[in-house]
Amino acid sequence: MTTAKDMQGRDGAALPNPSAVGLVAVIVAATDGEPRALTVQVEGQAAGRSVGLPAGPLVPEHPTLERGLRAWVERQTHQRLGYVEQLYTFGDRDRQGDEAQGLHSLSVAYLALVREVRPAGLAEASWRNWYRYLPWEDFREGRPAALAEIEPKLLAWAGETGDPKLKRRREDRLSLTFGLCDGAWNEERVLERYELLFEAGLIPEAQGQSGSASPADIAVTGQPMAFDHRRVLATAIGRLRGKIKYRPVVFELMPPTFTLFQLQRTVEALSGTNLHKQNFRRLVAQQGLVEETDGVTSGATGRPARLVRFRREVLLERPAPGFRLRPAKRPA
Amino acid sequence: MTTAKDMQGRDGAALPNPSAVGLVAVIVAATDGEPRALTVQVEGQAAGRSVGLPAGPLVPEHPTLERGLRAWVERQTHQRLGYVEQLYTFGDRDRQGDEAQGLHSLSVAYLALVREVRPAGLAEASWRNWYRYLPWEDFREGRPAALAEIEPKLLAWAGETGDPKLKRRREDRLSLTFGLCDGAWNEERVLERYELLFEAGLIPEAQGQSGSASPADIAVTGQPMAFDHRRVLATAIGRLRGKIKYRPVVFELMPPTFTLFQLQRTVEALSGTNLHKQNFRRLVAQQGLVEETDGVTSGATGRPARLVRFRREVLLERPAPGFRLRPAKRPA
DNA sequence: CGGCACAATGCTCACTTTGAGCATAAGTGA
DNA sequence: TCACTTATGCTCAAAGTGAGCATTGTGCCG
Structure with a gap:
């Protein structure tokens, strides 16, 4: 029989293999229609990788993981967090940067959405456009230039293997993730795209390369980050892109009042695609996500836009996702 | 400046507060149209809570978290895992059962879907209908009886507070999760429902109650589990219910060939609701998820059904979720 | 001051996607 | 052969979507 102690590893007498646990935060804001992540300076990293995400070890003073995270972020960046959700727990032995001997080190990553870009009280903390790290993800101006450079390299990677089965699998993955060989x-x-590039050796972090990439490389495969933080960022973006489709989380990034077009720009910034304007406002309208204020924009060119505000009530109303699979009348 | 050591806690000299990390698995199968989770016997728990989920500590031999999990599960249950995905990392100080002094203990939970119910090589491992633990979640036979018992208690809980604001918030949550006071x-x-019941004191795990619940109680608020495993189970069910709507994961639970109705029964088992039969098959058909075989069922009453098989290719085809927010033509 | 360029809004229209049912087909058991 | 049961085919109306055209306010520029 499995004992509780065996299972949970709480045998006080012989504590089984403790691990070092870190907390990492992807803190997102969107200003001027650009998606930004809060970064900090990190010492002791390879050249060109001195920027990372706010992070810190979990210490016993933290009552919960999330509280611990908030504490670290406030200390490192003076940024208060509002909306926070757990992202993923990373634990690969060989992907976390330098290794702690015999100790597993795993990091619990969180995604946070904040409203305003504080001028940043600390020099070490600064907001960066996240497409700087993942340039191939931005389709707002059409197919990103970076992709044109990346694609042949990926195809070469798929082709370089002798094993036809493996080659086939690689091509399938390329189709699925990058839309090569047909595929959308x-x-x-x-994340899947980042991991593919990583495997294909196009990501400097992969080999722990110490040589700094050339500016040209950076424009194509993006600016590297400390540790595996670029992977964490990729995870966050993917999650957020999925979430905005069925939960009204974008509003966490908006100021108290805003125009529908600003809202659209924000969604576009996150998803990396452009949307049909009229249909976007129809969607927002019929879902009852916002209500008009009596303010309008002024100063800019063109017809002034009405300012709206998020209807907090929808958080209670929304029957929520509710996709397909609607229940039958009650055939039982 | 934040140093790498500071951030990641990898300062070999003074290792900062290591934690005990556990792995937990919710292993799901569906047989005969019932959703089941694999459970194991756990020693040293309060009465009525001797059943838990397969789990074990993370040890350095495990190259990755997932590999560690697979190892534990195979050892404890002799069950091989196929589809596995990370669920959530739980780390509340006060919710993990008995505490390790000064050590954070957190558990990384995984969801696994398996195809067949092995007769279970070990007596300690057995498959249990998951609604045994969360009886209020099963709407297949109409509104579950358990809800009728629970609702007045929840309303009482909302009413028992003096603070009108708090009361209001509780009622909002009831509406959102249980659909009380209108609300769907x-x-x-x-998970939200489980947590609400927990807060309302209707869940024995809440106070670490050692007194065993009466059979009547169990029928209403469900069979308790060891540690916080019921919470983990609730998380898994919620995640799975969401996922089947936009990813073809149900097929991980199906045998090689099956009928559309068996597929429907499986989906219904997971989601806890009934579906419109004709529309369900239309959905499956037009999404091209299955292909016909030349087999048909026999023996059972009624017209024989055609056996179909999952089209593995769709894993490569499906433009995937792809909900709303379709991109514009290219207005840039 | 009239005309322009530009963005915000209104509204249309064809085309799919859903929610619900009716009608038939094809076995089993009495 | 009839009664019953489940599988399948099809129809129909109501919503939901993707694309565009048309109009309305504003700031700017002769």
Whole structure:
């Protein structure tokens, strides 16, 4: 029989293999229609990788993981967090940067959405456009230039293997993630694309390369980050892109009042695609997500737009996702 | 400046607060149209809570979290895992059962879907209908009887507070999760419902009650589990209910060939609701999820049904989720 | 001040996707 | 052969979507 102690590893007498646990945060804001992540300076990393995400170890003073995270972020960046959700727990032995001997080190990543870009009280903390790290993800201006450079390399990678089965599998993955060999682009597969590039050796983090990439390389495969933080960022973007489709989370990024077009720009910034304007406002309208204020924009060119605000009530109303699979009348 | 050591806690000299990390698995199968989870016997728990989920500590031999999990599950249950995905990492100080002094203990939970119910090589491992633990989640036979018992208690809980604001918030939550005070039932909010019951004191695990619940209580608020495993189970069900709507994961639970109605029964088992038969098959058909075989069922009453098989290719085809927010032509 | 360029809004229209049912087909058991 | 049961085919109306055209306010520029 399995004992509780055996299972949970709480045998006080012989504590079984403790691990070092870290907390990492992807803190997202959107200003001027650009998606940004909060970054901090990190010492002791390879050249060109001195920027990372706010992070810190979990310490016993933290009552919960999330509280611990908030504490670290406030300390490192002076940024208060509002909306926070757990992203993923990373634990690969060989992907976390330098290794702690015999100790597993795993990091619990969180996604946070914040409203305003504080001028950043600390020099070490700064907001960066996230497409700087993943340039191939931005389709707002059409197919990103970076992709043109990346694609042949990926195809070469798929072709370089002798094993035809493996080659086939690689091509399938390319089709699925990058939409090569027919296949459509799915903006949510951010992580899968990053991991594919990683495997294909196009990501400097892969080999722990210490040589800094050239500016040209950076424009194509993006700016590297400390540790495996680019992977964490990719995870966050993918998750967020999925979530905005069925939960009104974008509003966490908006100021108290805004125009429908600003809202659209924000969604576009996150998803990396452009949307049909009229249909976008129809969608927002019929879902009852916003209500008009009596303010309008002014100053800019063109007809002034009405300012709206998010209807907090919808958080209670929305029957929520509710996709297909609607229940039958009651055939039982 | 934040140093790498500071951030990641990898300072070999003074290792900062290691934690005990556990792995937990919710292993799901569906046989005879019932959703089941694999459970194991757990020693040293309060009366009536001797059943838990397969789990074990993370040890350094495990190259990745997932591999560690697979190892534990195979050892404890002799069950091989196929589809596995990470669920959530639980880390509340006060919810994990007995505490390790000064050590954070957190558990990384996984969801696994398996095809067949092995007769279970070990007596300690057995498959249990998951609604045994969460009886209020099963709407297949209409509104579950358990809900009728639960609702007045929840309303009382909302009413028992003096603070009108708090009362209001509680009622909002009831509406959102249980569909009380108007509000619709959303089958995905499994965890939120469990947590609400927990807070309302209707869940024995809450106070670490050692007194065993009466059979009548169990029929209403469900069979308790060891540790916080019922919470983990609730998380898994909610996640799975969401996922089947936009990814063809149900097929991981199906035998090589099956009828459309068996497929429907499986989906219904997971989601806890009934579906319109004709529309269900239309959906499956037009999405091209299955292909016909030349077999048909026999023996049972009624017209024999055609056996179909899952089209593995769709894993490569499906433009995937792809909900709303379709991109514009290219207005840029 | 009239005309322009530009963005915000209104509204149309064809085409799919759903929710619900009716009608038939094809076995089993009495 | 009839009664019953489940599988399948099809129809229909109501919503939901993807694309565009048309109009309305504003700031700017002769």
